[in-house]
Amino acid sequence: MLIIRSVVFIIFCSLVSAFVVAAPAPSFTLPTAHDSVAFDSLRGKVVLVDFWASWCDPCRKSFPWLEDMYLKYSKQGLTIVAINLDAKRDNADKFLAKFPSDFTIAFDPKATVAQLYDVKAMPSSFLIDRTGNIILTHTGFQEEQADELESHVQEALKK
């Protein structure tokens, strides 16, 4: 009886979790080039968390787009935190020299935050609303999808 009950409970839990779209984003504190960034201090802002690495080709394409988004929407409350997952910091620095950016770059060489966010592909981005819930998860970067992503950002900023 206990087994049946626990199986039913597990099935129920998995069904419920499948329908819950807005999940609270895991909190983190990571070092940046000269300082550090704490996720909790960004509450009340729309946050775009982007996981990237220097060796990842689509990341190279996404960086100019991220910069564009930042310049367009930072005044309306958009914060971009691009979390680098390179094991070697040198590689990240070389990449950043090629792609100068104004948004926050954080470093997570041991991928602890990537594990918290359960990153499935590179790059992965998570759009987090003003209350700290993940409202959109996006993997990869294709220029054709950029407009759609931008509309999600705009919607999140309106709320």
Next chain:
Amino acid sequence: MKTITLKLVLLFLAALVLFSSCAVQHVKPWERDQLAQKKMQLIHDPTENGLDEHIYFSKEASSGGKSVGGGGCGCN
């Protein structure tokens, strides 16, 4: 009796070591930096490979088997 138990324990330990799934370590997305390098690709030249595949396909009327593309459904 004691030696049998000892043998069983040893067998169990050996099985534990041999059949532990340490060979099935999945590469995480952020660990692919070495694998993503050009020199690590199985196909060194995509264009040349494409031509080879085309010749193979048109001369021998068969495709696939080499990689994932063309699962043998006969539809390409």
